Structures are given as C-alpha cells and as structure tokens.
Amino acid sequence: MFDIDVNYYPRETLIEFAVAYLQRLGASTEEAAIVADGIVTAAGRWHPGKGQGLEKLFRLTIQCENGGIQPGAEFEVINETPAIAHVDGHKGFGYVVADKAMHLAIGKAQNVGVGCVVVCHSNHFGQAGYHAETAAKAGMIGLVMTNAAAEMAPWGAKKAVLGTNPWGIGIPRADAPPILLDMALTTSGRGMVMWAHREGQAIPDNWMLTTEGRRSTNPADFFSADENAIVGTQYPIGEFKGYGLSLFTDVVTGVMSGALFGMSCFTDITNHDVGHFFLAINPDMFMGRDQFNTRLAQLIAEIKQAEPIDPDGEIYLPGELEFRTQAERRTTGIPIDSATVDKLRVLAAERNVDCPL
Numbered sequence: 001m002f003d004i005d006v007n008y009y010p011r012e013t014l015i016e017f018a019v020a021y022l023q024r025l026g027a028s029t030e031e032a033a034i035v036a037d038g039i040v041t042a043a044g045r046w047h048p049g050k051g052q053g054l055e056k057l058f059r060l061t062i063q064c065e066n067g068g069i070q071p072g073a074e075f076e077v078i079n080e081t082p083a084i085a086h087v088d089g090h091k092g093f094g095y096v097v098a099d100k101a102m103h104l105a106i107g108k109a110q111n112v113g114v115g116c117v118v119v120c121h122s123n124h125f126g127q128a129g130y131h132a133e134t135a136a137k138a139g140m141i142g143l144v145m146t147n148a149a150a151e152m153a154p155w156g157a158k159k160a161v162l163g164t165n166p167w168g169i170g171i172p173r174a175d176a177p178p179i180l181l182d183m184a185l186t187t188s189g190r191g192m193v194m195w196a197h198r199e200g201q202a203i204p205d206n207w208m209l210t211t212e213g214r215r216s217t218n219p220a221d222f223f224s225a226d227e228n229a230i231v232g233t234q235y236p237i238g239e240f241k242g243y244g245l246s247l248f249t250d251v252v253t254g255v256m257s258g259a260l261f262g263m264s265c266f267t268d269i270t271n272h273d274v275g276h277f278f279l280a281i282n283p284d285m286f287m288g289r290d291q292f293n294t295r296l297a298q299l300i301a302e303i304k305q306a307e308p309i310d311p312d313g314e315i316y317l318p319g320e321l322e323f324r325t326q327a328e329r330r331t332t333g334i335p336i337d338s339a340t341v342d343k344l345r346v347l348a349a350e351r352n353v354d355c356p357l
C-alpha cells in the first residue's frame, strides 16, 4: 500500500499508554481496558490509513471532555425477552457498550439459540469485526452492524445520506481463528483517500464520487478548495446493492433502536447517538457441534483447494490476512503513523500522562 512514515511499538506498550490515557479522560479500569484493547487490536491488524487505531484517541478526547461520551454510563436494558434486548447506552464509550451488548446476545443464544440486541444512544464502537469475534470466541456465529456519519449517497444521488455502516461477521472454527468478515459497506474510507493525497498517488476510480457524482482517480478531486476537508461521497460496495445494505443497516441500527439515523447521525459531537445491532446464533441448537465443525471444515477445504487464478496465489478466508498481519506484528511491533505519534505526545503532555511513544 502507501509508503508512509511510521514508528513501531510492542502491543504491550501501546495498551499500557492507552489505558493510562483513557483513565485520565475519566474511564474506569474496566472501560479503559476494553477501549484500549479495541483500538490497539485495530492498529495491529489494519493499515494505519484505515483510521481505527490509536488515532481514535483524538476524538475520544474531545468527546470525553465535551460530554459526548459519559464514562461510567449506565448500560440500561429497556426491554427484554429470552431472545432479544433493547438497550440504551446512555452516551457510554461505544466500545464498552458494544462489548456488553454482544455478551448479552451471546448469553441469550446459549439459552434459547439466538440472541439479538439493539442499542441506542451509543458512540463509535471501532471495528465491527472485533465484536463479531467476541461471539465467535464464545462458539457463536456473530453478526454486528452499526450506523455512522452520512458519507454514502443513495445510488444515483449526489448527496450523502447513509453511513459506511460496517458489518462484522464471525464464524467459530474448531482449533483455528474464526472466519471474520469485517467490512464497511463502501469500497474505501476517507482515511485512505487522505493517505493517497498525502503521498501524491492515484486512487482506484471506485473509491469515491465527486460532489457532482463523477468518478476520479485523482484524490485532489475529493478535497475542498482550502484542502482542509474531504468532499464528495463514498462509493458503495456493489453499487446499488451496497446502498441497499446500508439502508437496511440504518433501519435495524438507527430507526428500530431509537438512535439517530440517516443524515443526523454523528452531526453533533456532543451527542453522536449511534445505533448498533448484535446477533448471536448458537450452532449447537441446529446440529451437534462436532457435526457443524466437520461440515464447516469441508466447506473451508473446498474453498482453500479452489485453483488460484495466479499460479503463485493463495485463497484466503475473510479475516485471514488481518490475523497474519497481527501475528507478524508481534515480532516487528505495531506501526503507528508518526504524525499520530506526534499528536499523542502533545495530548499526553497536556494531560500529564507518561507517553512511552
């Protein structure tokens, strides 16, 4: 991908720093541990331009200091049956609210085969796949969705109405990391366009559409005249199909939960009011675990044995590349963009937090 200036750090160093910094922002020990694990895991798996790593501390700082995030917020179950729950996150850390909601869904799936939890009044929860992986680690099939800031236009329109609304799908495997599909419903994100712009590189013509709905490979076409903001809309995966999935996502996360939706979501940084959806499915309730594992292994074997187009190529399962990257970075350290490091040093100094970066 892009050649960028990064510094490498051991995971433990990043966790230690993130926990101390989040506690200074008001997070409890438990909250700080959950958020730190989410953002450091993201940094360990993805390209820094994906924007899910330690750079998330910038917005968390603003929101903790302006009341947009309320450390210690109540996780309120408003309504519940054996299979579903409707939860109010009360402006808690999105990562923490999501973690609790996924565990609630898992418990229901263990009891009655399926657990579905819908959440309102939450915040950005990081990687959708992180929470789906929680379900897979508990032996459940997990499906996680969230709404987000309007960046995608309805197919054929010029103006963004829907979010990148990512999906996480986790499928447990016996003695192997789960299958983990973790994806925005847009082909790329603003962060990657900014990287390309910084590096003076062209982008594929299906990453964004201009404010007039045109394609372009020149990242400069997606910047405001003062070069300070990205304009234009994110390109939906599968075009009108991705638009349809994003619309569905906003219905089950925003409309059905009581959170904001469409163009309102993420507009007020003191009240992002994000909505999430968590589904856990217990394979044991459909067939014995051994039978499920055997049949899944057969499907995976067929996929892995499919002849690659490139004779030297390899067929990957969703999530496999990120798990490999994570394993490599246990040796190399985790790359953090040096501009992010500089900013974190300043934020930490301002708040009297030791910064080992």
Ligand SMILES: NC(=O)c1ccc[n+]([C@@H]2O[C@H](COP(=O)([O-])OP(=O)(O)OC[C@H]3O[C@@H](n4cnc5c(N)ncnc54)[C@H](O)[C@@H]3O)[C@@H](O)[C@H]2O)c1
Pocket (backbone or CB within 6 Å): 046, 050, 052, 124, 125, 126, 127, 128, 129, 146, 147, 148, 164, 165, 166, 167, 168, 180, 181, 182, 183, 184, 185, 186, 187, 188, 189, 315, 316, 317, 318, 319, 320, 321, 322
């Ligand atoms: N919370 C939010 O508001 C928000 C919004 C957007 C994205 N995100 C997060 O950003 C992260 C990046 O999302 P993305 O859409 O840019 O990811 P991506 O496009 O890089 O990857 C999407 C999925 O495709 C799989 N994949 C990639 N290449 C593959 C191959 N050759 N074979 C098989 N599978 C392959 C990956 O394993 C991954 O599961 C995710 O964690 C996502 O949840 C969060």
